[in-house]
Amino acid sequence: ITGLSIRHIGECLQWSNNMISRYFNKILNAFSHPNIYNKYVWLLHVNVSTPPEILHDPRF
Numbered sequence: 001i002t003g004l005s006i007r008h009i010g011e012c013l014q015w016s017n018n019m020i021s022r023y024f025n026k027i028l029n030a031f032s033h034p035n036i037y038n039k040y041v042w043l044l045h046v047n048v049s050t051p052p053e054i055l056h057d058p059r060f
Contacts, residue, residue, distance in 0.1 A: 006020045013020070030036065054060045 006017045006024075009015075010017050010020045
């Protein structure tokens with residue numbers, strides 16, 4: 001749920017703000033753990049250009 005506040009998400013899911021924050025932090029920590037991050041996250045080099053199918057697609 002992109003761009004929404006914790007309060008709004010908590011209201012939609014009927015969870016407390018503390019619970020939303022706690023689980024968000026657990027997921028953030030899991031995805032930033034070296035075992036996951038180093039295996040699944042690749043940063044492009046500076047000299048690599050954006051592929052044309054992404055560059056010319058208004059969805060991106």
